[in-house]
Amino acid sequence: xxxxxxxxxxxxxxxxxxxxxxxxxxxxxxxxxxxxxxxxxxxxxxxxxxxxxxxxxxxxxxxxxxxxxxxxxxxxxxxxxxxxxxxxxxxxxxxxxxxxxxxxxxxxxxxxxxxxxxxxxxxxx
Numbered sequence: 001x002x003x004x005x006x007x008x009x010x011x012x013x014x015x016x017x018x019x020x021x022x023x024x025x026x027x028x029x030x031x032x033x034x035x036x037x038x039x040x041x042x043x044x045x046x047x048x049x050x051x052x053x054x055x056x057x058x059x060x061x062x063x064x065x066x067x068x069x070x071x072x073x074x075x076x077x078x079x080x081x082x083x084x085x086x087x088x089x090x091x092x093x094x095x096x097x098x099x100x101x102x103x104x105x106x107x108x109x110x111x112x113x114x115x116x117x118x119x120x121x122x123x124x125x
Contacts, residue, residue: 002026002114004096009119012086016123020081022096022116029077030054032114033099033106036070036081038092039118048094049081050106059106064090086123093118 008020020036035050049070050059058070069082079096097112104111 002028002032002098004098004114004116006094006096006116006119009094009121011122011124014087014123014125016086017082017084018086018121020083020094020096020119020121022079022081024077024079024098026077029098030074031100033102034070034072034079035097035099035106035109035112036079036094037097037109038090038094038121040092043092045095045109046092047107047109050099051079052106053102061107083121086121088123088125091121091123093120 003025004022006022012018036048037045038048039045047061049068051070051072055072067085072079095118096116098114099112
């Protein structure tokens with residue numbers, strides 16, 4: 001069992017930045033593909049970014065490319081999401097997730113086995 005705990009959310013003005021962190025329990029963090037998803041009220045869960053087990057491959061949804069950066073520190077069992085140039089439409093609860101299988105798409109939330117509780121990001125205009 002893996003426990004994921006997100007932190008770093010908050011209220012920020014448009015154009016500002018936030019850095020989200022997700023700390024994982026256990027000694028097998030380096031074997032998981034890690035992803036960030038977001039969900040706004042009344043909307044479906046949306047893929048934001050993912051990173052391979054070694055950190056050498058990253059994936060982004062088009063709306064955040066060039067603004068968000070996902071990274072990981074396997075020694076600290078932590079994955080990060082640096083968010084710059086934030087927009088009001090980025091407002092959502094951001095959830096961290098771990099995917100144990102190598103196969104499949106890191107963009108599909110159905111592929112992930114473990115989820116955090118989420119951290120709220122609110123961007124004011």
